[in-house]
Amino acid sequence: MASPSSSMIHRLLLALSVVSAAVLVSGHLSPEFYAAKCPNLRNIVRSAMAEAVRQNPRNAAFVLRLFFHDCFVNVLRIAASGCDASILLDGTAAFASEKFANPNNNSAHGFELIDAIKARVEAECPATVSCADVLALSAHDGVASLGGPTWTVQLGRRDSVAAYQAAANREIPAPFNDLSKLISLFRDKGLSPRDMTALSGGHTIGLAQCSNFAAHIYNDCNADPSFVASRRRICSPDGGRNLAPIDSETPFRFDNAYYRGLVARRGLLHSDQELLNGGSQDALVRQYSADGEAFAGDFAAAMVKMGALSPRPGTTGEVRLKCSKLN
Numbered sequence: 001m002a003s004p005s006s007s008m009i010h011r012l013l014l015a016l017s018v019v020s021a022a023v024l025v026s027g028h029l030s031p032e033f034y035a036a037k038c039p040n041l042r043n044i045v046r047s048a049m050a051e052a053v054r055q056n057p058r059n060a061a062f063v064l065r066l067f068f069h070d071c072f073v074n075v076l077r078i079a080a081s082g083c084d085a086s087i088l089l090d091g092t093a094a095f096a097s098e099k100f101a102n103p104n105n106n107s108a109h110g111f112e113l114i115d116a117i118k119a120r121v122e123a124e125c126p127a128t129v130s131c132a133d134v135l136a137l138s139a140h141d142g143v144a145s146l147g148g149p150t151w152t153v154q155l156g157r158r159d160s161v162a163a164y165q166a167a168a169n170r171e172i173p174a175p176f177n178d179l180s181k182l183i184s185l186f187r188d189k190g191l192s193p194r195d196m197t198a199l200s201g202g203h204t205i206g207l208a209q210c211s212n213f214a215a216h217i218y219n220d221c222n223a224d225p226s227f228v229a230s231r232r233r234i235c236s237p238d239g240g241r242n243l244a245p246i247d248s249e250t251p252f253r254f255d256n257a258y259y260r261g262l263v264a265r266r267g268l269l270h271s272d273q274e275l276l277n278g279g280s281q282d283a284l285v286r287q288y289s290a291d292g293e294a295f296a297g298d299f300a301a302a303m304v305k306m307g308a309l310s311p312r313p314g315t316t317g318e319v320r321l322k323c324s325k326l327n
């Protein structure tokens with residue numbers, strides 16, 4: 001019977017069967033990958049993201065976080081997973097999507113925006129540009145449109161034919177993680193503690209829900225008391241969905257104010273303040289807080305590194321026509 005679940009299992013098996021062949025082919029990402037096939041791609045994405053960010057600056061934060069959560073689920077390490085748009089799949093009852101994994105369910109957003117940008121790309125360049133590349137470009141353009149750094153966006157990723165909900169629960173860092181756990185989760189992806197501290201600067205934009213920072217403002221004793229008092233006014237110990245800016249200084253400006261907040265002990269999440277709490281990253285946090293250029297350069301370099309996690313090489317995977325569904 002050709003139910004969606006059995007066809008998906010079939011595709012997964014097919015994908016696994018080419019893993020050994022794929023090992024022989026290195027992932028060839030290149031900034032010019034679509035230069036001939038879709039020459040207007042960069043403009044399509046840039047103008048769509050600029051429009052989306054004008055409507056709501058948080059769209060840049062949504063898309064940056066989606067890209068991070070997409071790349072970080074790297075379970076098979078070789079042909080599948082990494083930055084492969086697996087997070088964008090809707091899934092079915094039998095096919096547990098990453099979209100509904102703990103770190104994403106009720107807090108990852110931007111799916112419709114990426115679907116809409118992909119639709120514009122499809123109109124000009126049918127069946128050519130992967131959803132994973134649309135997401136990589138959108139994340140870059142969102143950061144840039146809020147004043148952040150630019151970097152060379154490597155392209156040529158393939159879209160997954162599977163999603164990895166259990167792996168997402170295991171591999172994506174949580175707000176209650178301490179410094180050593182954060183370092184080890186990034187190290188598992190080949191990202192250094194320096195990359196981790198620079199990438200955490202993504203928290204210079206966007207908002208978080210009370211349930212993710214209540215423990216920090218009620219249980220930790222390393223936070224600025226006036227900051228704690230003001231956050232407690234909107235967030236009870238039981239959690240809930242009330243929002244606060246992660247960088248309270250300039251929540252929609254991609255700058256280094258996040259690190260100044262950490263130095264002032266005004267980190268919102270437990271995991272944020274762990275970066276400056278008497279540990280190995282203190283000096284780097286202080287450096288970034290004083291030197292916006294140093295942060296921008298390291299963030300850009302680390303985004304390129306994260307964006308290269310297990311690209312699907314050669315012809316494995318697919319170029320999805322709609323990001324939320326397998327072809």
Ligand code: HEM
Nearest residue numbers: 061065068107173174175199200202206207208209212271
């Ligand atoms: C270091 C480990 C990290 C942890 C533990 C973590 C955790 C979180 C949590 C709990 C939230 C709030 C979600 C909510 O309440 O809805 C959040 C938001 C966010 N995260 Fe992270 N994150 C980490 C690293 C990163 C990285 C590396 C990036 C991107 C480079 C990133 C980008 C974002 C953005 C942009 C938001 C705001 C999204 C919005 O406005 O809805 N995070 N993160």
Ligand SMILES: *[C@@H]1O[C@H](CO)[C@@H](O)[C@H](O)[C@H]1NC(C)=O
Nearest residue numbers: 096099100101102105106165
């Ligand atoms: C996602 O959140 C909804 C609403 O809170 C909940 O009903 C559902 O069980 C969650 N899904 C998973 C897979 O945890």
